Amino acid sequence: MNPRTVSSDLDFVLPGEDWFLYWRTSAALWPEKLRQIKGKRVIIPLYWAMHVREDGKVDFSEERPSTDLAKLINLIGELGKEAVLFVPLSPLPFLPNGGIPPLLVKGPSISPEGLIECAMDLEGHVHKLYSFFDVRIYQAFVQFAQALGQYLSQQHLAVDVWGIEGGYLADGKFMSYLEDRSKVFEQAFSRFLAVKKDEYAASDVPLTVSPEKERALQDEFTATIRDLYTQTAQERTAHHWEGSLRVAFLGGGHQSFFQRLAGGDTQESYAWMVQDALAQNALPSTILLSPEVKQGPLARLMQEMVAQGLLIEKFQHRQYEQDNTSDFLPIVFFNILATEEGTWQRNGLLTYLQQHYRGLYRFVDPAQGPSEDPETLDRPFFITGAWAKPEKLSLILKSFMAGGRLILDQQQLPPETLRRLETFIIENNLHQESINLQTVVRLISLGDGRLILFDGRALEGLEVDGQMQFWTALLQVFNLQHLAVKCDDPVICGWRTRTSNALELNYEEIRRMGLYNPTSYKRKIKMDLPKNFVLARVIDEQHVKVQTLPGAVAIEMLPGGSVAIDFGLFAG
Amino acid sequence: MALAEDNIIGIYHYFAPTQGGAAYYLLYVFDHQGLLDRETLHKTYTDMFFSSQRKMDARYVGPFEGLENVHQYVLRLCGQQDVAHAHLFAAADFNQFLENTTTADDLGVLLSTQGHQLDNLEKLKRKKGLLGKIFS
Numbered sequence: 001m002n003p004r005t006v007s008s009d010l011d012f013v014l015p016g017e018d019w020f021l022y023w024r025t026s027a028a029l030w031p032e033k034l035r036q037i038k039g040k041r042v043i044i045p046l047y048w049a050m051h052v053r054e055d056g057k058v059d060f061s062e063e064r065p066s067t068d069l070a071k072l073i074n075l076i077g078e079l080g081k082e083a084v085l086f087v088p089l090s091p092l093p094f095l096p097n098g099g100i101p102p103l104l105v106k107g108p109s110i111s112p113e114g115l116i117e118c119a120m121d122l123e124g125h126v127h128k129l130y131s132f133f134d135v136r137i138y139q140a141f142v143q144f145a146q147a148l149g150q151y152l153s154q155q156h157l158a159v160d161v162w163g164i165e166g167g168y169l170a171d172g173k174f175m176s177y178l179e180d181r182s183k184v185f186e187q188a189f190s191r192f193l194a195v196k197k198d199e200y201a202a203s204d205v206p207l208t209v210s211p212e213k214e215r216a217l218q219d220e221f222t223a224t225i226r227d228l229y230t231q232t233a234q235e236r237t238a239h240h241w242e243g244s245l246r247v248a249f250l251g252g253g254h255q256s257f258f259q260r261l262a263g264g265d266t267q268e269s270y271a272w273m274v275q276d277a278l279a280q281n282a283l284p285s286t287i288l289l290s291p292e293v294k295q296g297p298l299a300r301l302m303q304e305m306v307a308q309g310l311l312i313e314k315f316q317h318r319q320y321e322q323d324n325t326s327d328f329l330p331i332v333f334f335n336i337l338a339t340e341e342g343t344w345q346r347n348g349l350l351t352y353l354q355q356h357y358r359g360l361y362r363f364v365d366p367a368q369g370p371s372e373d374p375e376t377l378d379r380p381f382f383i384t385g386a387w388a389k390p391e392k393l394s395l396i397l398k399s400f401m402a403g404g405r406l407i408l409d410q411q412q413l414p415p416e417t418l419r420r421l422e423t424f425i426i427e428n429n430l431h432q433e434s435i436n437l438q439t440v441v442r443l444i445s446l447g448d449g450r451l452i453l454f455d456g457r458a459l460e461g462l463e464v465d466g467q468m469q470f471w472t473a474l475l476q477v478f479n480l481q482h483l484a485v486k487c488d489d490p491v492i493c494g495w496r497t498r499t500s501n502a503l504e505l506n507y508e509e510i511r512r513m514g515l516y517n518p519t520s521y522k523r524k525i526k527m528d529l530p531k532n533f534v535l536a537r538v539i540d541e542q543h544v545k546v547q548t549l550p551g552a553v554a555i556e557m558l559p560g561g562s563v564a565i566d567f568g569l570f571a572g
Numbered sequence: 573m574a575l576a577e578d579n580i581i582g583i584y585h586y587f588a589p590t591q592g593g594a595a596y597y598l599l600y601v602f603d604h605q606g607l608l609d610r611e612t613l614h615k616t617y618t619d620m621f622f623s624s625q626r627k628m629d630a631r632y633v634g635p636f637e638g639l640e641n642v643h644q645y646v647l648r649l650c651g652q653q654d655v656a657h658a659h660l661f662a663a664a665d666f667n668q669f670l671e672n673t674t675t676a677d678d679l680g681v682l683l684s685t686q687g688h689q690l691d692n693l694e695k696l697k698r699k700k701g702l703l704g705k706i707f708s
Contacts, residue, residue: 108671113599113632114585114663116670124676171631211588254600255607261676261683262575264606 010036011122015094015287016294017307019043022072023050027065030075039307041315042076044069045086045164048144052101056140058147070155077158084315087148087237089163089229089244090178091129093119093252094287098129098177104140107131107184109177111254117177119252120260122290129177131184133225141229145236152240160315161237163230163244167282168252169273174280175253176246178226181218192221245314248277251288265289267298267518271492274301275359278330283310297492297516297562300542304514304564305330305359305494328496328512333480334361335381337369343384343409347456348467355468356484359494370399370406378448380405380478385413393417396451397424403448405478409456438462438470443477450477481569483513483533486526491557492516500568507568510536514564515544517557525555532570539564574680575604578656578695581683582646584636585663595635596642599663603655616648643690650692656699659687 010033012024018039025033034042051067053059061068069085076083091098097105098117109117109131117129130137152159167176193209196217209217234241250270251260259265270289277284286294286302294302309330316327334353336344344350353361364370369392370381377399383406388396400406410418425432425444432444439458444451452474459467485493494514500507511533517523529535529551538546543561547554555563575581582601588594601608613633621641636642646658661669665687673679 108667110667113589113597114587114667115583115599116667118670120676126670126673126676126679128670215590258600258602259606261680262602262604262606264602 011291015122015285016299017043017285017302018311019045019285019287021045021047023047023066027068027071030072031079034075034079034081037081039081039311041082041084041311043084043086043311044072045092046088046148047095048088048099048141049095049097049101051144051147052103052140054103056101056103056143058144060147060151069151070157073157073159083159085159085161085240086164086245086247087145087161087233088166089226089233090132090165090167090176091117092164092166093127093129093168093177093249094121096125096127098127100130100137101140104134104137105130106136107134107182109180110182110185112179112181113254114181115254117180118254118257119249119288120257121288131180131182132178132229133180133182133185133188135188138228138232142232142236145233149236149238149240152237157240159240160242161233161240162242163233164247164283165226165244166247166249166252168256169248169250169276169280169282170253170255172276172279174246174248174277174282176222176226177252178222180222188225189218189221192224193217242315246280246282248273248280248282248284249288250274250277250284250286265293267293267296270294271298271301271516271518274298274305275492275494278305278310278359279361279363281362281364283314296542296560297518300562301492301494301514301516301518305496309494309496326498326501328498328510331360331495331497331511332362332376332379333357333482335364335370335376335379336361337366337381337383337387338363339366339384339387341384341386341412343386343411343456344382347409347459348462348464349382349471351464352468352471357482358490359492360482369395370404371395372398372402372404374402377402377404380407380475383408385410385417388413388417390414390416390420393420400444400449400451401446405450407452407474408454410453411455411457437473438466441474452477481530481532483511483527483530483567485513485515486528489519489521489523491523491525492518504536504568506570507534507536508571509569511567511569512539512564513567515555515557515562517543517559517561520559522559523557523561525557527553527555529553529567534568534570536566536568539566574677574684575602576684577604579603579684580608580646580649580653580655580658581687582642582658582660583663583666584642584660589632593635595637596639597632597634597636598642598645599632601633601646601649603653608649608653612652613649616652617645620645620648643688647690647692650690651694654695656692656695658690658692659683659685660690661687 013021013033014036018037018041020042022044051059059067073083088099091109109129111117119127165176165178167174230244250273274284284306312327313329366387388408396406430444430446432442434440434442439455442453459470496512498510500510535548535553541563543558544563545556580603583599584596585599586596601613617633646660650658669682
């Protein structure tokens with residue numbers, strides 16, 4: 001695929017997923033282009049450099065019509081849509097210099113592996129990204145955020161503002177463009193380290209900086225700067241602020257950069273990245289990709305799972321929208337504590353979930369942990385022993401007592417946490433059962449709450465089959481209602497759900513399965529329907545043959561094929 | 573296509589990845605069709621240096637004690653892939669090229685022609701022999 005072929009000017013302005021790049025067309029053409037957007041919302045990523053004049057002043061339409069955000073937002077309103085502003089909290093790879101004003105271009109951002117952070121846009125331009133640890137960039141950002149906040153208030157614009165942190169996916173993980181090891185970063189970090197050393201000196205505990213400790217401090221410093229940019233944007237845009245989002249740019253990162261440089265990027269690799277992005281709680285974006293790569297199944301996957309799924313879920317904040325039964329929202333079965341120790345790889349959980357529940361789990365920041373949020377309480381939450389330090393025990397127990405379902409791999413569990421946990425179980429006379437599934441599994445119950453304890457070390461020495469048997473047996477406890485897709489070679493499968501409407505009262509909910517074959521091979525799939533699943537309708541078959549069999553569905557997908565199938569779900 | 577055929581391009585860096593100590597590591601190895609398969613790269617490394625990659629950072633190839641080892645390794649790859657040349661770039665050199673480039677096409681030309689060139693003499697001999705036969 002050639003990343004330098006562009007089919008129409010619409011690709012520049014509307015790169016997909018309802019993003020609108022207002023600076024890439026004349027303001028006079030905005031209405032015409034905006035009418036092409038099918039979704040309810042129009043996402044407007046702000047091009048910071050576009051709004052800064054040569055004298056450094058921030059401009060919203062005083063000099064250039066193409067910076068007139070009020071006109072743009074009002075136009076979107078007139079079309080019956082809602083505008084959403086994305087404010088950059090990091091360099092953004094689809095913009096020259098990552099989006100910063102040219103006057104601030106100085107120290108390039110350097111990746112942890114020593115390369116300048118860069119990205120190739122859909123025309124083959126190479127954009128270098130610059131360090132957000134540069135004090136001048138932060139000061140200019142404060143001015144920009146201040147001017148934006150004032151402008152939105154003065155113009156009485158009804159618009160939501162989200163801060164976005166750009167990044168990319170590498171080996172399934174979200175890598176932020178804020179990560180930086182440039183000289184600019186090192187200078188700022190050395191000042192941070194000096195402050196830390198002073199703090200430690202005051203507490204009589206000397207700070208010894210081993211390589212591991214230094215990495216942890218670098219991460220802490222990066223998180224501090226991330227919070228600084230986020231808080232600045234939040235405070236300055238005040239009433240408009242909705243939160244911050246991570247955006248995973250498909251085609252970003254050096255691995256994809258070199259692959260694309262050689263013209264070797266494929267739809268298939270990006271389609272899997274979409275699922276990885278969802279697992280990482282990041283919004284995937286195809287803005288860097290050429291129209292040739294992002295057509296067909298990938299375009300449909302992005303439209304259905306992102307524009308009509310994830311975006312609706314992220315942006316819905318009004319009651320009437322939550323009650324809107326026509327929206328299909330992504331299904332999430334599991335939460336997994338994101339850890340660096342590789343626990344979930346070693347004990348086979350990730351392999352199991354990728355085989356049976358790919359795209360249906362989310363990693364949770366260790367800073368958050370399990371919650372008492374009723375919306376997610378029935379979602380099994382996997383926790384590592386290393387994370388469950390004594391001070392985290394109250395979070396675990398609160399969630400458990402509220403009805404949460406928690407699964408704790410006890411390896412590296414601090415003895416103090418275990419001691420307190422055992423005391424809690426005895427003092428409250430909690431019901432417990434033990435079974436032997438390759439290792440002893442303890443199930444502790446309290447109302448709807450479930451706490452499962454096992455030692456994952458016993459799983460690490462097992463063959464994959466043994467690990468899969470363990471997870472299959474363990475997860476039966478939760479009686480999850482899911483339809484397994486059997487396929488020798490994997491296809492991309494996306495699940496969404498909505499409540500049933502007045503005409504579908506036989507069903508408890510409607511689940512929509514999207515199947516996408518971005519490969520150049522034919523795929524055959526068979527699904528045995530559980531008793532409480534009924535095939536309701538087949539939608540928009542593209543190079544796909546769907547055949548209903550007694551108690552099963554057989555699907556044949558040609559290369560580039562895609563289909564959506566609705567299933568009615570009875571109470572189980 | 574911006575990248576020349578019959579060529580491997582490698583980018584290396586002396587650093588300490590998440591796992592393993594400071595040494596030379598090959599960060600990216602690719603040809604005109606894309607990145608070389610990671611499994612092949614790691615197998616070749618293990619075959620040559622008798623060291624398991626298990627405790628190393630699986631994203632990179634290494635560690636290499638010295639640049640000489642990197643060169644030997646890349647020449648082995650040239651033999652396996654049956655290509656005539658390799659162009660190797662230290663991360664700092666790559667960065668310099670990148671700073672002076674604005675398009676993928678220009679960068680591709682630089683990466684195909686600059687850097688430390690290694691020649692696969694066997695392939696070149698065969699090429700020369702074939703051309704000699706044709707034009708003799």
